[in-house]
Amino acid sequence: PKDVPPEATFDASTNLWRVGAPNDARERLWIHPSGLLLLDATRKDGKLDGEIKWSLAIHQMSEHAPRVAMQAALGLPKGPTSTMIATFANGALVEVRFRAGFDFPDTLRVELRDGVIDGAVEWVIGPANGALFEYAGTTLLPKVFKVPKPWPHRLTAVFVKGKLKSTTFFAKDGTPLDTGATPLTEWGESVEASALTGYIERGDFAADAARFFPKAPRVSKPGSEKVRAVPAGRALDDVVVGGGVPSMTIAFDFNSYGFDCKKEDLYGANDDKYVGIASDGSGEMFLLDVTTGEVVRYAHEEGTVAPAFTSLDQLAFSLLRVEAAAKKLLPKAKLSALFKRLGLTTAGALLKEY
Numbered sequence: 001p002k003d004v005p006p007e008a009t010f011d012a013s014t015n016l017w018r019v020g021a022p023n024d025a026r027e028r029l030w031i032h033p034s035g036l037l038l039l040d041a042t043r044k045d046g047k048l049d050g051e052i053k054w055s056l057a058i059h060q061m062s063e064h065a066p067r068v069a070m071q072a073a074l075g076l077p078k079g080p081t082s083t084m085i086a087t088f089a090n091g092a093l094v095e096v097r098f099r100a101g102f103d104f105p106d107t108l109r110v111e112l113r114d115g116v117i118d119g120a121v122e123w124v125i126g127p128a129n130g131a132l133f134e135y136a137g138t139t140l141l142p143k144v145f146k147v148p149k150p151w152p153h154r155l156t157a158v159f160v161k162g163k164l165k166s167t168t169f170f171a172k173d174g175t176p177l178d179t180g181a182t183p184l185t186e187w188g189e190s191v192e193a194s195a196l197t198g199y200i201e202r203g204d205f206a207a208d209a210a211r212f213f214p215k216a217p218r219v220s221k222p223g224s225e226k227v228r229a230v231p232a233g234r235a236l237d238d239v240v241v242g243g244g245v246p247s248m249t250i251a252f253d254f255n256s257y258g259f260d261c262k263k264e265d266l267y268g269a270n271d272d273k274y275v276g277i278a279s280d281g282s283g284e285m286f287l288l289d290v291t292t293g294e295v296v297r298y299a300h301e302e303g304t305v306a307p308a309f310t311s312l313d314q315l316a317f318s319l320l321r322v323e324a325a326a327k328k329l330l331p332k333a334k335l336s337a338l339f340k341r342l343g344l345t346t347a348g349a350l351l352k353e354y
Contacts, residue, residue: 027040108132156168188317213323252279286308
């Protein structure tokens with residue numbers, strides 16, 4: 001291929017062109033027949049050292065697994081793109097830049113020290129399927145940044161010994177965005193369990209939603225006759241239809257409100273008694289059992305349901321506060337203590353996820 005130097009040799013077993021061996025000071029590999037660069041690695045005393053280029057490309061599916069294995073054997077990280085420029089110092093990864101291609105700008109840049117993220121992380125925010133970054137036991141999940149919606153263009157974060165210390169969001173023109181929020185001073189820390197009954201019908205849910213998230217966009221969903229058939233359901237439906245439910249962008253959302261489990265043939269919950277209310281940040285749904293008024297949590301991968309809340313009041317009270325804690329509007333430790341005192345076991349477990 002025209003981009004492969006004439007001194008390269010062809011390895012038919014791997015379908016690659018090669019200059020240099022794995023233990024040489026420099027090793028380069030190109031894929032056949034296109035001649036696209038797969039690897040450009042420099043080594044010192046047999047260890048990766050300097051700027052390493054890698055771009056996982058294939059021409060047929062049978063090549064994919066061997067090249068993924070090669071990436072792992074080289075000790076290269078995984079990220080949002082298959083192309084990276086990684087900097088090593090005597091075998092230790094100190095920085096990696098993921099790109100759509102070698103000539104493209106960085107999508108993600110991560111600094112490391114002693115095998116953990118330490119320094120700056122820069123990310124052009126976009127959809128991420130699973131972990132954003134993985135390397136030698138270090139995993140970086142997108143949710144750690146608590147990215148607000150609508151998504152900013154990019155973020156810069158500072159880590160110290162693997163711990164996130166600060167995050168700054170930027171618009172596309174480079175302007176820093178003010179995503180800070182004023183902590184809540186009154187959020188129900190002293191509420192008693194008996195007060196949860198009637199939380200929605202008294203208007204407390206709508207009032208708390210407006211007070212907790214005054215600037216958040218409101219959910220726009222049609223009403224649900226199924227929801228209206230149970231205690232507190234009519235009041236909840238009125239709040240949803242009336243635009244009183246905020247868009248809770250980190251821990252929960254109401255996009256599944258009114259979901260007809262029977263009509264949509266929901267795997268493992270194809271039953272006329274179930275109707276969707278909300279979903280959590282991992283995609284699990286909270287379904288109302290219209291025969292009992294209780295709320296179950298639906299695990300979409302397993303297709304199973306498990307008890308979650310004994311009423312819509314408990315669900316509404318909990319979801320608002322878990323979302324507020326995820327956005328650092330109220331102290332997580334105190335909320336955890338409140339959930340424990342009120343016997344809201346599911347809420348306490350959900351809180352730990354954020």
